[in-house]
Structure formats: C-alpha cells, structure tokens
Amino acid sequence: MISTTAEYALRMMIALAEANGDPLTSEQLSRRTDVSPDYAVKILQQLGRAKYVRAQRGRGGGFRLACDPRQTTLFDLVRVIDPLSRISTCPLGRKEHEGRLCALHASLDRTTGVLHDELRSLTLQDLLETSRAPMCSPCDEVVPLTFEGNGRGDRTIRR
Amino acid sequence: MISTTAEYALRMMIALAEANGDPLTSEQLSRRTDVSPDYAVKILQQLGRAKYVRAQRGRGGGFRLACDPRQTTLFDLVRVIDPLSRISTCPLGRKEHEGRLCALHASLDRTTGVLHDELRSLTLQDLLETSRAPMCSPCDEVVPLTFEGNGRGDRTIRR
C-alpha cells in the first residue's frame, strides 16, 4: 500500500516530533525506529530536501522537525517517498473513450482516491497523541488464498 | 496501490468475462488488453493455478473463465498476484505493546482495511456492466509535490 521506505519515513517523523524540536542524530533515529543507520540517513535526506526536517552538521547536530505536526498529513509525508498518483487519462489512444475512463480504471482510481483521503485525514499529531508508547514494527499477516475461484475453497498458499 | 501485474490480471479477467465462457487464446487476450504476449501467459498461469480460469491446450484451445463474475471480487483476483496483507502484530518483541499496535501501525492497518473493503465491494460483474466499451490503459497523473513542509508551497518535482 505504501512502500517500506515510506513507512520508515513516518516512523522517523514521529520520533522527531516526539523530540519537540530538539535535534536527533541519524544514529539516534535509527535506534529508535529500527531502521538501519545508513538507510535512515538516505531517507532523512529526502525528507530534508522536501523541507520536512532540517539537518545540522557537526558535533551537537542532527535532524530536527521543520514542519507543524498539526498541519502535516501522512499523505504529505508518504508522497515525499512514493508517487501516490491517480489514474487520469487513457493513454492508449483508443478514441472510444477519450475523456473518460473505462469501468476498470475508474474503479481503481476511485479506490486510490479513498486511500488518499484516508492518508490525508491523518496528521502527524494524530499519531503522536496515541503513540506515547514506543513504536512497534509492522508484520504481515498472510490472508489465506483459496484456490476455488468462487471464494469458498480451503486450499491455501504462502507467498 | 495494486501492482502492475495485478492490474493486467484484472484486464484479462474482464476480457474473459466478456467472452461469455468461450475460450480466448493468450494471443487474443494479449491483444485485447495490451499486455505483452509472453507476460500475459505468465499471469494467466497464475490465475489458472488459483482456479479463476481454465486452460485448454492444443488447437482450438485457450483460456476460459472458471468463476462466477457475480461472486468474484477484485479483492479475490488481486490477491492472486499481490499479498494484500494486514499488519497484525508487533514482531519487534517490545513487551510494552504486546497484543496492540502503536498508533502508526494501527492507522496504517486501518487504512489498508479501507482499501481492502473497497476491493471487496467490487465484483467482476460490476466492471462488466459499465465496461462494454473496450478497456483503456491507465496512466499516472503526477500529484505536485510541494517542498514547503507545511503543504502550502509551489515547487514541484517529477518522479
């Protein structure tokens, strides 16, 4: 849904927001969020170029939050990393539906819109308020995949 | 949101559903959906192993639909290709929140749930009904990414 890297970015933004404007080094951020040190730096650089964090070099330096957690949504942050694009036109050049999408792409685009609205409805502050406990890391629950074709089977696979 | 491959799978399932039980060769499906012939075969094989299509080899053969379009949802089809998994537990072993997720992962999981519900609410038949016009292909509209940190800037980048 969102990339691993985008999720890492969110973890680090939360950690920075919890620091209340104090700088945290990439090393500290890495430890608090369980993102590998080198990769954490890469992501922080992207967040820096997008002006969501500010970096300070040298002893005593680090990264600090450069945005208002109340006005910064998950949508804002995720799209620093992921494209988060919508389906808008049919590039196939099929004249039959210039200007409108076929049912498939209209549906997929509407679904994408729902996802975007969800991400837009959540601010960094929203996450802070219920997140005073240290962050957990995600894990994937495998939804059993039936092999019946009508949704009522029992064979499952792992992927 | 869903992978390119999963979207190809949906295109081909629609084409097969429109064929009303008649077999279509991989070549025909490829042409109708603008998926490259070789890759189309790969995807059709996955759909076949999941029992959503049936393959018939030899002259006069091809692929035909093996499920009821009224009962088959986009969720069913997409997860043949994509994991579509939920965040369920914190594997980090941090004892503080055993059994419950922190705000970040709870939010992301809830967002994932919304997406899954959307896909579950749409059947193959739903797409057919408004899709008698041939399918279009998707294209990505780039959402402008501001570099302000407060969501009110104007500089944009392409990615």
Next chain:
DNA sequence: TGAAATATGGATAGATGTGTCGTATTTAAT
C-alpha cells in the same frame, strides 16, 4: 589549529518486480 562528531553524496550490492525467450508438452484436425 587539530580532532571528533556529524551530515552529504556517489558507488555499489542484493532482492524483487517486470518482461522476454526457448523448449517441452498437450491436444485437435487431418
């Protein structure tokens, strides 16, 4: 001024997703 701490940026490596190719196997028509 030197040393230590810190971020920056480029190069590289591994994993996964996307796409192509060649050969084998099955089936139907003749």
Next chain:
DNA sequence: ATTAAATACGACACATCTATCCATATTTCA
C-alpha cells in the same frame, strides 16, 4: 501417425526498490 496450434515451464534480462559502504564536507570543542 503426422502436423499445427496452443499452453507449461524454466532460464534469462532489465528496472526499481532496499540497503550498505566509502570518501568528503561541515561544524563544534578542546
């Protein structure tokens, strides 16, 4: 039986995502 049409399957190529490593630039402190 033979042949043509079609799928099955494994190997390979390429791009992108994820992650690591190294050399360099900047800043602070002693």
